[in-house]
Amino acid sequence: MSKVAIVTGSAAGLGKGIAERLIKDGFKVVLHDINEAVLNKTTEELKAQGADVIGVVGDVSSYDDQENLVKRAVSEFGQIDVFVNNAGIDAVTPFLKIEASELERVFKINVNGTVFGTQVAAKQFIKQGSKGKIINACSIAGHESFEILGTYCASKHAVRSFTHTAAKELAKHQITVNAYCPGIAKTEMWDRIDAAMVKHSDGKLQPGEPFANYTAGIALQRYQQPSDVANLVSFLASDESDYITGQAILTDGGLVYR
Numbered sequence: 621m622s623k624v625a626i627v628t629g630s631a632a633g634l635g636k637g638i639a640e641r642l643i644k645d646g647f648k649v650v651l652h653d654i655n656e657a658v659l660n661k662t663t664e665e666l667k668a669q670g671a672d673v674i675g676v677v678g679d680v681s682s683y684d685d686q687e688n689l690v691k692r693a694v695s696e697f698g699q700i701d702v703f704v705n706n707a708g709i710d711a712v713t714p715f716l717k718i719e720a721s722e723l724e725r726v727f728k729i730n731v732n733g734t735v736f737g738t739q740v741a742a743k744q745f746i747k748q749g750s751k752g753k754i755i756n757a758c759s760i761a762g763h764e765s766f767e768i769l770g771t772y773c774a775s776k777h778a779v780r781s782f783t784h785t786a787a788k789e790l791a792k793h794q795i796t797v798n799a800y801c802p803g804i805a806k807t808e809m810w811d812r813i814d815a816a817m818v819k820h821s822d823g824k825l826q827p828g829e830p831f832a833n834y835t836a837g838i839a840l841q842r843y844q845q846p847s848d849v850a851n852l853v854s855f856l857a858s859d860e861s862d863y864i865t866g867q868a869i870l871t872d873g874g875l876v877y878r
């Protein structure tokens with residue numbers, strides 16, 4: 621029987637790449653995103669390629685939406701095996717200008733979203749009496765704290781911490797919890813980060829320069845493709861990773877060394 625994976629924030633970017641790879645690996649996939657129009661487009665695109673997918677609209681920062689996501693997955697496909705907490709947002713602000721609204725917005729999605737996704741997935745795995753795999757989007761920013769990315773970095777450090785705690789508590793149910801930590805991938809997220817870094821540079825940086833500066837530090841001398849990230853998630857979603865839990869694994873072409 622085919623396994624079932626849920627991937628949040630999978631209408632575009634890294635989440636879409638992960639969904640495509642899991643489909644190739646033989647999974648039925650539940651796509652999920654807050655952006656209904658793009659989600660519908662991606663769902664139709666993948667169905668047209670023969671994939672067994674459904675799309676569910678929702679906001680990861682809402683526990684009810686996450687519960688509904690699992691309910692929809694189970695009613696459509698009968699069970700779940702893998703839950704990828706991929707959805708996340710960025711923020712670029714000099715430290716002295718960080719406001720409460722930014723902290724709340726970013727933590728609600730990146731941290732609360734990951735915690736709620738982990739909770740609803742784990743409850744379903746326990747109900748099924750099956751093993752399960754929870755895979756979280758962390759980042760190089762969950763291992764290192766970069767200038768003017770303070771809120772984002774703190775949220776990803778929190779994701780790494782919750783990955784450790786959840787792994788320890790859920791291991792007795794044969795549920796593993798791991799995280800993938802990408803480096804610099806040219807998705808819409810980095811387009812936004814680049815534009816914001818230019819805005820905060822007082823005319824010192826031109827569009828494209830922040831991205832170029834970050835990628836210049838990559839040992840393998842190229843920026844990341846969604847497929848690079850998906851390769852790691854594919855492994856973490858497979859039985860091959862059964863003896864790995866509580867790890868936040870870097871996939872960054874050689875940028876941050878831990």
Ligand SMILES: NC(=O)C1=CN([C@@H]2O[C@H](COP(=O)(O)OP(=O)(O)OC[C@H]3O[C@@H](n4cnc5c(N)ncnc54)[C@H](O)[C@@H]3O)[C@@H](O)[C@H]2O)C=CC1
Nearest residue numbers: 629633634654679680707708757759802804805807808809
């Ligand atoms: N792009 C990069 O270089 C890196 C990205 N990451 C992480 O990987 C994950 C994916 O990043 P990207 O694909 O680059 O981002 P992206 O911004 O290009 O795409 C994110 C997707 O998530 C959706 N989304 C946003 N808020 C949501 C919410 N509240 N509920 C449901 N869906 C929501 C968006 O509509 C979008 O389709 C994020 O957690 C990000 O922090 C980590 C390291 C590097």
Ligand SMILES: CC(=O)C(C)=O
Nearest residue numbers: 759760761769803809
């Ligand atoms: C987008 C991201 O995760 C960075 C800048 O590390």
